[in-house]
Amino acid sequence: MQEENQRYARHYSLKGFGLQGQQKLTAAKVLVVGAGGLGCPALQYLTAAGVGTITIVDHDMVSLSNLQRQVLFTTEDIGKPKAEIAAIRLKAVNPEIAITFRNESISTLNALELIAEHDVTIDCTDNFATRYLINDASVLLDKPLIFGAISQYEGQVSVFNLANINGDKVNYRHLFPTPPNPLEVQDCNEAGVLGVLPGIIGTLQATEAIKVITGIGEVLAGKLLTFNLLSYATYIFELSADDSVFKLIPKDNAVFKETDYEWLCGMKAKGVKELTPREFLPVLDKSDTIIIDVREDNELPKALFQCVSLPLSGLTDNLPEIKESNIILFCQSGKRSLKAGELFLDRYKGQKNISHLTGGILALQEYNYG
Amino acid sequence: MEATDTAVLKAALQIEFPALADKKYAVAVNNKVISDTKELSQNDVVALMPPYSGG
Numbered sequence: 001m002q003e004e005n006q007r008y009a010r011h012y013s014l015k016g017f018g019l020q021g022q023q024k025l026t027a028a029k030v031l032v033v034g035a036g037g038l039g040c041p042a043l044q045y046l047t048a049a050g051v052g053t054i055t056i057v058d059h060d061m062v063s064l065s066n067l068q069r070q071v072l073f074t075t076e077d078i079g080k081p082k083a084e085i086a087a088i089r090l091k092a093v094n095p096e097i098a099i100t101f102r103n104e105s106i107s108t109l110n111a112l113e114l115i116a117e118h119d120v121t122i123d124c125t126d127n128f129a130t131r132y133l134i135n136d137a138s139v140l141l142d143k144p145l146i147f148g149a150i151s152q153y154e155g156q157v158s159v160f161n162l163a164n165i166n167g168d169k170v171n172y173r174h175l176f177p178t179p180p181n182p183l184e185v186q187d188c189n190e191a192g193v194l195g196v197l198p199g200i201i202g203t204l205q206a207t208e209a210i211k212v213i214t215g216i217g218e219v220l221a222g223k224l225l226t227f228n229l230l231s232y233a234t235y236i237f238e239l240s241a242d243d244s245v246f247k248l249i250p251k252d253n254a255v256f257k258e259t260d261y262e263w264l265c266g267m268k269a270k271g272v273k274e275l276t277p278r279e280f281l282p283v284l285d286k287s288d289t290i291i292i293d294v295r296e297d298n299e300l301p302k303a304l305f306q307c308v309s310l311p312l313s314g315l316t317d318n319l320p321e322i323k324e325s326n327i328i329l330f331c332q333s334g335k336r337s338l339k340a341g342e343l344f345l346d347r348y349k350g351q352k353n354i355s356h357l358t359g360g361i362l363a364l365q366e367y368n369y370g
Numbered sequence: 371m372e373a374t375d376t377a378v379l380k381a382a383l384q385i386e387f388p389a390l391a392d393k394k395y396a397v398a399v400n401n402k403v404i405s406d407t408k409e410l411s412q413n414d415v416v417a418l419m420p421p422y423s424g425g
Contacts, residue, residue, distance in 0.1 A: 034425050036425050037424070037425055038425045039425070123425075124425050125425050126423060126424055126425035127423050131423060149421075149422035149423060149424060149425065150422055150425065151420070151422040151423075151424045155422070156422055174403070175396050175403060175419075175421075176396060176421045177405075180394040180421050181394075183392070184392060184394040185393070185394060185422075186420075193424055198424075198425070224403065224419075226419065235401065235417065236401065237398045237401050237403050237417070237419075238401060238402045238403065239403050240404075240405070242405055
């Protein structure tokens with residue numbers, strides 16, 4: 001029998017939870033993918049609650065624009081790896097649990113192994129490619145997945161791959177069978193988000209994880225909760241299990257490992273080269289090169305370098321003749337420039353070098369100002 | 371708004387809100403997410419939900 005630990009005294013005295021609930025948390029292994037807006041609060045509460053083993057996976061570095069909502073980080077952490085800094089902060093909160101971190105992206109190469117090693121995965125990522133990747137891997141491994149996503153003032157939470165009262169298991173593809181094309185949705189960087197929103201949604205994800213682990217309450221298995229911060233309107237929708245979506249998921253681990261989720265989600269196009277902000281700056285002064293801003297007129301921030309404005313809305317019907325051999329496109333977040341890249345590629349197949357700035361001018365700004 | 375089924379409703383909404391035409395969203399009728407077109411009756415509540423990727 002485990003001795004009582006004063007740290008968890010309020011859990012022991014909690015009716016329906018008690019020593020047993022705490023023991024289940026201690027024995028649990030939780031994988032948190034993404035240590036950003038959702039990941040920070042989810043991690044804080046899971047750590048404080050005493051989940052025995054926590055693994056944090058995030059490839060990103062802390063940047064100034066994260067601090068408005070990513071509450072584990074300080075101004076001094078800018079430029080440092082999120083997963084590692086989060087692990088340091090969390091160990092100070094609760095040194096009695098095992099916290100490990102990986103400063104790398106989750107990918108088709110490591111996802112199966114990572115998810116298989118844990119009892120519950122929490123999806124705190126910020127892009128569709130990773131969300132579909134984690135979803136499909138969790139389905140293949142039949143592991144519960146706590147989903148959370150946000151935009152502006154509204155969030156969504158669900159628990160996938162866990163049998164609901166009818167014994168059915170649903171996953172993200174029962175809600176959105178195929179990934180949206182980047183132009184069909186607003187991107188978080190572009191759409192903005194009220195800083196407290198991920199605090200609420202990430203905390204709900206931690207709550208669902210604790211419920212799944214300890215067996216208390218009603219888990220959002222097969223249900224989607226939506227929460228609106230402006231009105232507090234909260235809805236719980238039932239998702240129906242429909243076997244036809246399973247054909248959209250890789251049939252086995254080998255096929256999964258060969259799947260290119262970024263391509264499936266329209267985040268890259270074959271033939272349009274990707275330039276990171278670091279690679280973008282040196283090409284600005286290259287000869288025989290045209291830099292094209294495909295944003296609509298008056299979008300901010302203004303480009304502080306020489307470029308030509310050709311809004312995407314005008315390109316679809318009327319693609320102008322370009323005399324330079326190198327075409328470099330950019331927009332706000334990298335979605336429209338990719339679309340424009342595909343249009344130019346169609347026209348100049350193989351005759352010109354076409355590239356675009358990934359993450360757009362927002363990523364460039366972040367890179368310049370840290 | 372009058373509509374006999376969810377397809378008619380979507381078409382009507384797209385006329386009123388043209389921006390909806392090129393956006394992706396899931397549809398729920400009376401708190402149940404549907405995958406095909408569903409017939410609607412008086413006072414049914416229909417919700418449109420966009421996919422969110424933010425984290």
